[in-house]
Amino acid sequence: MRTNKLFSGLAGIVFIGSLYVSCESPEKAAYDNAWVYDNIEFDMPVVTEPGFAANTVSLPDVGGVADGRTLNTEAIAKGIEMLTEKGGGRLIIPAGLWITGPIVLKSNINLHLEDGALLRFSDDFDLYPIVESTFEGVMTWRCQSPISGRDLVNVAITGKGTIDGNGQAWRPVKRFKMTDNQWRNLLNSGGTLVDDGTYWFPTESAALGYIKADGNNLPRFDTFEEYEAIKDFLRPVMISLIACKNVLLDGPTFQNSPAWNIHPLLCEDVTIRNLTVRNPWYSQNGDGLDLESCKNVVIYNNNFDVGDDAICFKSGRDQEGRDRGVPTENVIVKNNVVYHGHGGFVVGSEMSGGVRNVHVSDCTFMGTNIGIRFKSTRGRGGIVENIYISDINMIDIPTEPIRFNMFYGGFAPVLDDGKSSTDLIDTEAPAVPVTEETPIFRNIKVRNIVANGFGNAALFMGLPEMKLENVTLENAVLKAPKGFTMIDVNGVELINVQVIQEEGPALTIFNSNNVELSDFKFNSGMNQPGVAVSGATSGNIRLKQDDFNHLEEELLLVGGADDATVVVQ
Numbered sequence: 024m025r026t027n028k029l030f031s032g033l034a035g036i037v038f039i040g041s042l043y044v045s046c047e048s049p050e051k052a053a054y055d056n057a058w059v060y061d062n063i064e065f066d067m068p069v070v071t072e073p074g075f076a077a078n079t080v081s082l083p084d085v086g087g088v089a090d091g092r093t094l095n096t097e098a099i100a101k102g103i104e105m106l107t108e109k110g111g112g113r114l115i116i117p118a119g120l121w122i123t124g125p126i127v128l129k130s131n132i133n134l135h136l137e138d139g140a141l142l143r144f145s146d147d148f149d150l151y152p153i154v155e156s157t158f159e160g161v162m163t164w165r166c167q168s169p170i171s172g173r174d175l176v177n178v179a180i181t182g183k184g185t186i187d188g189n190g191q192a193w194r195p196v197k198r199f200k201m202t203d204n205q206w207r208n209l210l211n212s213g214g215t216l217v218d219d220g221t222y223w224f225p226t227e228s229a230a231l232g233y234i235k236a237d238g239n240n241l242p243r244f245d246t247f248e249e250y251e252a253i254k255d256f257l258r259p260v261m262i263s264l265i266a267c268k269n270v271l272l273d274g275p276t277f278q279n280s281p282a283w284n285i286h287p288l289l290c291e292d293v294t295i296r297n298l299t300v301r302n303p304w305y306s307q308n309g310d311g312l313d314l315e316s317c318k319n320v321v322i323y324n325n326n327f328d329v330g331d332d333a334i335c336f337k338s339g340r341d342q343e344g345r346d347r348g349v350p351t352e353n354v355i356v357k358n359n360v361v362y363h364g365h366g367g368f369v370v371g372s373e374m375s376g377g378v379r380n381v382h383v384s385d386c387t388f389m390g391t392n393i394g395i396r397f398k399s400t401r402g403r404g405g406i407v408e409n410i411y412i413s414d415i416n417m418i419d420i421p422t423e424p425i426r427f428n429m430f431y432g433g434f435a436p437v438l439d440d441g442k443s444s445t446d447l448i449d450t451e452a453p454a455v456p457v458t459e460e461t462p463i464f465r466n467i468k469v470r471n472i473v474a475n476g477f478g479n480a481a482l483f484m485g486l487p488e489m490k491l492e493n494v495t496l497e498n499a500v501l502k503a504p505k506g507f508t509m510i511d512v513n514g515v516e517l518i519n520v521q522v523i524q525e526e527g528p529a530l531t532i533f534n535s536n537n538v539e540l541s542d543f544k545f546n547s548g549m550n551q552p553g554v555a556v557s558g559a560t561s562g563n564i565r566l567k568q569d570d571f572n573h574l575e576e577e578l579l580l581v582g583g584a585d586d587a588t589v590v591v592q
Contacts, residue, residue, distance in 0.1 A: 054273075056296070059321050059355055064411045064468075065380045067353055070321050071292040073177035073269040075133050078112030080105050082121065089119025094145060096124035103129055111177065116140045116184060124150035128172035128264075136184025136275050144169040144261075146192035153250055153257060157265075157288060160315070160340025160373030163241055164250045168263035169281075178264070179271035186277050188261040190306060193281035195224045195233070200305035225255070232256020240308065258282040258308070264290055273297055283310040284329065289349060293320040304363045306330030311364065313337055316349040316376055323357040331435075333364035333391065336381065337373045338405065344375025345404045345459060351376075356383040364388075365436050366396030368412070372431045374462065375405040383410075388417040392436035394424040394474060399462035400431045401455065401486065410467045420476030424501060425469065427494075429462060429486045429511075443478055454487035465492040475502040480522045480529075485511040487534065496520055506545070509535050517543055527551055528579065534558035539565040547572055552579035559583030565590045 060067060080102040083089075087098040099114070103126075106112040111131025118139030124147070128134065136142060151166040158165055169188050172178055180186075198206060198221040210216075214223050215230040224230035232253030236242035244250055250257065261280035264270060270293040277284050278301035285300065287293055295312065302309035309330025314320060315337040327333040336351045338344055351374075361367040367388035370378050388394045394417040397407065417424045422436045422443045430452070437443065464485065480501035485491030490513040497516075501507065502523040509515060512535040521544040522529040529545030530553070532538055543566075545553045553571065556564055561584050568591050571577045580588060 056321070056323070059323055059357055062384075063355060063382050065353070065382070065409060067355060067380070067382070068319050070294055070319050071269050072294050073131075073133070073179050073271050075131060075177065075179070076110045076112045078106055078109045079115055080112065081115045081117060083117065087121065089117070089121050091120040091122060093122065094124060095121050096126075096150070099123055099126055103127075103132055106132055116142055116182070118184075125167045126170045128170065128175060128178050130175045131177045133179040133181055133271075134170075136180075136182035136186070138183040140182065140184030141187065142184065143187040144189050146189045148192075148255055151259065153247075153254060156259070156263065157315075158260070158282070159240055160337055160375065161241060161343045164247070165257045166254065166259045166281075168259040169261050171263040171265075172267055173265045175264070175267040177269045178267055179273065180262075180275060181271065181273045183274055184276070186261070186275055188278070188280040188284075190261075190279040190281045190302065190309070192225060193229075193255070193258045194306055194309070195222060195229065196305060197222055197307070228253055228255035230256075260284070260286040260313075262286060264288065266290065268292055270294065275299075276301065278302065280306075280309065282308045283313050283331075285312045286315065287317050287320075288315045290317045291319055293317055295320070295322045296324050298325045300325065300327045300329060300333075302329040302331075304328075304330050310335055311361075314351055314354065315339070315373075316347065317351050318353055320351075320354040321357075322355065323359065325359045326362075327359065327364060328362035329364045331364065332366045332369040332396070333361040334359065334367065335369040336378050337371070338376030338378055340373040341375055341402050341404070341460070344373060347376050349376050351378045352380045354381045356381070356386065358385045359387075361386070361388045361391050364391045366393045367391040367415075367417070368394075369396040369398070370407055370410070371396075371398040372400060372403065372433075374399055374407055375403045377405045378407045379409045381410045383412045384414045386415050388415065388420070390419045390421075391417070392420070393422050393426045394420050395426070395469065396436075397427045397464060397467075398431035399429050399464070401429075401462070402460045403462045404458075404460045406463045406465070408463070408466045412467075412469045414471045415474075417472070417474035417476070420474060420478065420503075422476070422478040423480070423482045424472065424474035424476060424503075425481040425483075425496070427464065427483045427485070427491050429464070429484060429489075429491065452487065457488050461486070461489045463489055463492075465494075467493070468495045468497070469499070470495070470497040472496070472499040472501070474500070477504060479503055479505045480507040480524060482507075483509045483512050483515060485513075487511050490535070491515070506530055509533065509538065511535060513537055515539075517541070521545070528555040529553045531555045532557070532561060532564060533582075534560045535564070536561065537563045537565075540570065541567055543567070543570045547577060553577035555579040555581065556584040556588055557582035561588050563590060564588055565592060567592055
């Protein structure tokens with residue numbers, strides 16, 4: 024049995040798994056999550072959950088008013104300060120509509136939203152000063168997050184209420200994502216149009232930021248005054264927790280964030296469970312959870328329905344991420360449901376500090392643009408390794424249920440014209456020298472996958488100079504109009520994989536080595552090969568004779584591949 028003593032200074036609290044007992048009088052709680060640690064492929068520590076003193080403050084008792092109009096910023100701050108003076112405890116938000124400005128959490132505080140509580144953040148931008156922060160893996164200036172905390176110990180947001188970030192006041196909208204009637208109503212609300220009238224911004228300041236940043240989310244200016252001139256463009260993440268220990272998010276609905284929804288950065292011992300995380304499907308940068316450079320984390324029993332990646336792991340971007348050098352590691356993701364999202368489970372693209380020791384299982388992805396998504400590009404560097412994914416069911420996937428894309432260019436999986444962003448990839452791109460800027464993805468095992476969609480069965484694509492390495496896909500049924508493509512991979516194994524394609528080869532292999540197929544099934548009798556191998560650098564492609572009815576018709580060698588490329592056993 025693992026036992027961890029709480030180091031927050033609350034004497035007498037001892038953790039045994041997720042149960043704590045106190046010799047004094049802290050708020051008592053127990054949560055049975057032992058099953059989360061079952062069948063993990065690496066040495067995973069038991070995550071320490073926070074404990075809190077038994078003190079409580081109810082928001083009305085410190086002047087809070089739930090009339091949907093009164094600003095409760097000062098009352099919330101007063102409640103947090105009162106609890107802090109007593110050694111911490113629970114700030115209770117009762118049922119009602121509570122309007123507030125930014126909330127700054129402190130150590131040993133549990134922000135608890137009771138059933139029926141709706142905490143909505145004001146759309147008055149003057150309440151959100153520009154502060155030094157991070158976004159997309161680099162240090163920058165952003166507006167203050169609606170909820171933030173830095174260098175804290177023992178912090179939680181719990182309960183059955185809802186936190187609404189009023190994101191529609193901040194976010195731009197692309198024309199193609201709305202119906203004619205929705206677009207007309209949006210224009211009638213005001214705002215500014217750019218890009219020949221196809222991109223709407225809520226204010227002139229926000230539109231100016233887009234123009235000055237050349238369409239990027241991260242403007243690079245020399246002076247603070249330049250950032251102030253485009254303040255409305257600097258949308259904050261809704262929940263920003265930086266360098267915190269013993270973090271618990273349990274129960275609430277987090278919705279309608281200005282940018283990303285939940286962003287733990289450099290945190291340790293994080294528990295995320297029983298959440299509903301929502302954003303409109305058209306919300307720009309409307310990610311659900313972005314876990315960045317965090318250690319010892321469990322994520323389970325959550326529902327996501329968002330406008331960008333749902334459950335996404337990051338660790339900094341390019342040189343800054345490599346200099347930080349803090350990976351996201353020791354993470355369990357179990358029993359989550361994702362509806363809309365650019366990806367169900369995602370690694371990257373800002374993964375320059377590395378991602379390792381990750382277990383993902385028993386998840387359902389319904390209508391996500393991609394199901395399991397790995398993305399990076401030259402310049403990132405970093406190593407992604409020891410990732411174990413199993414028992415994932417996916418339906419109605421527009422592009423690929425599984426996509427490795429090392430040529431990620433910042434595009435959404437589905438482009439404005441409905442095509443897949445993989446159409447933009449140049450598979451003939453030449454190799455470049457390997458340096459610290461070269462991303463590495465290796466030692467990834469995926470098994471027990473059932474998926475259907477209306478794009479491709481899967482895409483495994485490394486770099487010419489650094490191939491996607493040592494990936495196993497076992498026990499999978501992939502149904503899609505087009506087949507499975509591998510480009511620049513090495514040491515990939517398919518075991519008991521069935522590809523039910525409607526046209527073209529079931530599997531196309533290009534410039535890849537040491538690929539082994541065992542018990543490979545596909546749609547045959549289509550006047551198309553089952554397996555096509557191409558590229559003069561391909562080699563040691565190992566097939567089983569028993570997997571083919573007519574090997575001479577079902578195997579196609581083109582583009583420099585010849586009989587020596589393939590080994591039939």
